[in-house]
Amino acid sequence: MGDAVDLLLAQWARERPDLDVWPMGIMGRISRLSRLLDRELKEFFAAYDLERWEFDVLATLRRSGPPYELTAGALNRAAMVTSGAITNRIDRMASKGLVERVPDSGDRRSIRVRLTERGLALVNEVLEPHIANEARLLASLDPRERDHLAAALRTLLASLGDTTLG
Amino acid sequence: MGDAVDLLLAQWARERPDLDVWPMGIMGRISRLSRLLDRELKEFFAAYDLERWEFDVLATLRRSGPPYELTAGALNRAAMVTSGAITNRIDRMASKGLVERVPDSGDRRSIRVRLTERGLALVNEVLEPHIANEARLLASLDPRERDHLAAALRTLLASLGDTTLG
DNA sequence: TGGTGTTATTTCAACGTTGAGATTATCAAT
DNA sequence: ATTGATAATCTCAACGTTGAAATAACACCA
Incomplete structure (x- = not known):
């Protein structure tokens, strides 16, 4: 049960086994998800x-x-x-x-x-x-996974200073 | 220790207490994170x-x-x-x-x-x-949180059909 | 009350993407 | 061989954002 980012990580592991590219496992997924979800929302609002x-x-x-x-x-x-x-x-x-x-x-x-x-x-x-x-x-996420996911994303956002809506 | 999306959720809870808007806690965070991280990467690559x-x-x-x-x-x-x-x-x-x-x-x-x-x-x-x-x-994430986060994002991506890099 | 620095919005040219159409090549079946 | 369908890339006008400059209003203090 892998996604596109698993393939990407496997490629780096083969090409640069000396590097630990773990951050790409998160950054790449956030970026791809954002694009995919945008497409879905666009279709919905149309x-x-x-x-x-x-x-x-x-x-x-x-x-x-x-x-x-x-x-x-x-x-x-x-x-x-x-x-x-x-x-x-x-x-x-x-x-x-x-x-x-x-x-x-x-x-x-x-x-x-x-x-x-x-x-x-x-x-x-x-x-x-x-x-x-x-x-x-x-x-695809069960309620416990949702809560953990939301909590981790909140930690990240807060650490990047996203604490106000203006 | 909240983020901008906590404020958003609080506003909805006040305005529409009849609705459970939990999906916004995840969708909103992915979207905002993607933008923030893009800015950071842009600055780095410059x-x-x-x-x-x-x-x-x-x-x-x-x-x-x-x-x-x-x-x-x-x-x-x-x-x-x-x-x-x-x-x-x-x-x-x-x-x-x-x-x-x-x-x-x-x-x-x-x-x-x-x-x-x-x-x-x-x-x-x-x-x-x-x-x-x-x-x-x-x-801001410790290694255990990273793994859980990556796993949840992988589940989501896979469920949306993102299983190949082309 | 005049001056200086800051803040809110608008304007606009440059940039990159989208989406659809055009072009050229391949494939499958006859 | 020919036809029709599919696929890969390129072209280009329309669209929306950025980033910086312009305008107008506010705030503070001398």
Whole structure:
């Protein structure tokens, strides 16, 4: 029961038996999984005419609670992208009627991005099937394995300084 | 000692206590880790005037063993990108003198991409410090945690069908 | 109240990938 | 040999991100 990374490790063991390449067993798997899972999510969201990044923005606003609005800066920290990318995303989603820009009364440099009624309805509609789809993708792990996996990933993220959503 | 995903889960628990969003604890962490680790690797490779994708191509060829050559198709399956992306990468690396295209004697549709001497020397030079850098990024895990983590990720990858490098 | 440094957003050119189509070659069966 | 289906690579326009510069507003303190 091996995966593509087992093959990679076997190749290195043959070519460079002097090196212990164990980190590749983790780094390579995180990288490949991220790509595979992205593809699956992309396919899922296509059924709702949504890009994955659109759902991410909707979900970030939704889970922030009423009035479902955040500054552009908070959104780009949550999405781990640059400010230019967030400006672009807000533009596109605003023209689709999913979010709207509202002025920030406390700070005129800031804008607040708010879910429209349509955006709120859409994220509420998609959320449950999305979680069910994610659960399907993770179904090969039993509950104990899931917990251990989540705990190890948390340790790693925290050690890399990922402790805030902005 | 929490991470950004713990905050995300807490937000969902407050906003949608009726839903069990556990899959996000794994999917969200894989996605964020992948981005963070990519940034770290990018920074590391910059010291060698290398893009991360360039190193990936060099390493894929290197670990395939002498004569250090693979078809374009094998490279794009290993890298999990489309054929157009690989054509572009080969072009750029060939003009940098790191690889060369050689005809495939058995199949004239195929090309074989071979490490040049310079490419081979470069990957040999970078390999050890790269692994040391990866080990540093994973230093927060003790050896037992590493093994469990790698095993869980392997289970997931295999269940998603990632069982070959092409 | 003026000056200096910092922060939030937008703009834009450069970059790399995708996805689809075009081209050329192989394979299987007739 | 010819046809049709499949496969490998290349081409290219569309897309979204990055990274840096521009703009505007805030904060602090002299």
